[in-house]
Amino acid sequence: MSVLVDIEKKLGSFHLRAKFEAGDEVLALLGASGCGKSMTLKCIAGIVKPDRGRIVVDDEVLFDSEKKINLTPQERHTGLMFQNYALFPNMNVLENIRAGTRRERKTETRSTREDRVQKVMETFGLLPLARHLPSQLSGGQQQRTALARILVSRPSILLLDEPFSALDSHLRFRLEQKVRDVMEEFGKSVILVSHNRDEVYRLADKIAVMDNGRIVTCGDKKDVFHNPKTRHAAIMTGCKNISKYRMLPDGRIEALDWGLTLQSSQKTSEEGYIGIRMHGIADGEGQTDNVFLFNVLEELENPFSFTIMLQPEGETDTRPLGWELTKEEWHRLRAPKVKVMLSDEELLILEN
């Protein structure tokens, strides 16, 4: 394993307990703000000291509370990038990147280090911007400078904290591809912190969902999205329809918040949560299982789709379900009452 983290940290009433490992791959920490994902990165980088635990990167122990090992941030070689990129405002692009080679000033000649600076600047297309101050750069240029500065410092792991949140949304997509290339080229472990499920799905191999200081679900990204296992992971991966359920004696599931009784062949507990993604709901025409008649409460128009809010026929105070479908489909099906299927394959059985 290239990176192994098993740490605990108490800060006031907040209790961080992060445990995960990853190989030479991209692991995303997905969670809402304040869930402890940034603090986890700071613990790995040595900025925050965990109360107890162990952090190992590339077989090097960075922190071990039992063996009393706690390397300084400078000794850790963790390339930490903040969401504001943290470029030194009083230094231009060249000086910022040059600062990333200072660790080797005793072991390498000046010209060797200067060659490395030139090379990385060329790779990131920063040579024409060498004399610019960070305040004169666009968000994307700042990101490139920050990445260049980190990579020239020869990190053994990349820690990226919300790398795109400071950028305009139209820029993000293009820069995401750049970052994906960088991560691929880097070839070692990358830990990416984000609250954006789309970004995480596109960039990561593995996802760990965090909630209130704990990792609630961890696994291959496709598995996590397909079977989030916990209520929180379902929310973080974008599932909008979630209800409490109770098992009925006949084996069926009563979704209490929705006012529906569903059939499922999935393994369920006595009680828990059940979810279905908005696009997991389907037209129930010609189907038999889990098909219900719903009143249409509201239709919300999105740029390329509709979100229809549904409530079971005869109910008035249950939590409405959101159904997302293409514009063409809704134009075809549009009616005050619709027959809809919550297919067993789309149901997510969740623990709290």
Added chain:
Amino acid sequence: MDLYPLWNSLRIAGISTVIIFFFGIFSAYYIAKAPRLVKGILDVVLTLPLVLPPTVVGYILLRLLGPRRPIGALFLELFDLRLTMTWWSSIFATTVVIFPLMYRTARGAFEAFDETLAYSGKSIGLSNAYIFWRIRMPYCRQGILAGTVLAFARALGEYGATSMISGYTPGHTATISTTVYQLWRTDNDALAVKWVLINMAISFVVLLAVNMLERKTHGEIAAKTIKDA
């Protein structure tokens, strides 16, 4: 006209500003990082000279440094050195009085510092000393500069504590402010006005210098932006 008071005032203010520059920054840096309770207590103690009447500061200093008082007696005994009534005794007074100005402005500047810059610096391997001198200090430059100049100007004008600890001996401990007082007391208006004008001129030049310094750094950045664009 004897210019000794001008020279004496400038060296007292200069020396105490240099002392306070390092001491104030040092205290500000460590107290900004201290736990809340320690910070609260130290903050009150260190800011006290700002609100105390200078005569009270002078009194406390005399109680400590006077020839029959604990510290003063010790120095007299060990080094045969009197700590009061010399020109440099005023440095004790001005140092204590101007300390809060430097400390508070520097602390404000340090607290406004974006800590992620230091974290990123450490993460790419920069030493703590490099981060302090090459990143933190330039970032906080304006606050620290403002504090230094304010402290210098205040030291130049210090009267109460200075007159108590150094007294007024022409050509020996006289400063501009004690000279003005003495001239007024002896009805020598003509000379008093001259010293008043000198004092105002120095303060004017000091403040002008700061303004120009600030404009220059802004100007450089602006010119660079235009050139590069």
